[in-house]
Amino acid sequence: QQQVKQSPQSLIVQKGGISIINCAYENTAFDYFPWYQQFPGKGPALLIAIRPDVSEKKEGRFTISFNKSAKQFSLHIMDSQPGDSATYFCAASNQGGKLIFGQGTELSVKP
């Protein structure tokens, strides 16, 4: 019940395309859903986060869509760029602070 399932495991997108990564969770007590971006040799960095009282949040080219009834949330990267090539992790927490991470998606944006 503490798991967060993420898909796809890897994704290849052409420059300018839309990258979509999906996550699903079971624990309805989760109330904070961040997305992290990680480059090789670096620690994860927060990209964007959402709480369950809103269905969508947009920051620049990055959008989180949240479906509370389906217990799913997704990250959309518009106009994907080669510099977006990285590993993306979704996560969830339920006020305890500790993050439960998805398995990660390795995104490659081809020029």
Add this chain to the structure above:
Amino acid sequence: GAGVSQSPSNKVTEKGKDVELRCDPISGHTALYWYRQSLGQGLEFLIYFQGNSAPDKSGLPSDRFSAERTGGSVSTLTIQRTQQEDSAVYLCASSLVAVNNEQFFGPGTRLTVL
């Protein structure tokens, strides 16, 4: 300002030895977390500290793992009698407060157990 720092950046040890990994959180951050990142298991929560409260140790995989946080700042993760399956990148993160607050990650310590 300075981010989360971790030392050493790389550690190679022999099976059965003890290791200590250090984390310096962002100044003023009251919450500190340890995670482990390995190929097979992804990013796993290990332990977190919030102020003077008892730490949440629910993610520690065995009693060979322990952590302490001295003076509400620096933290040390200790692994006793290391095993090959302990090989991973150990990540530390800190946040201003524990509840639903951005966690800032350090670069990690890559531990290799031979």
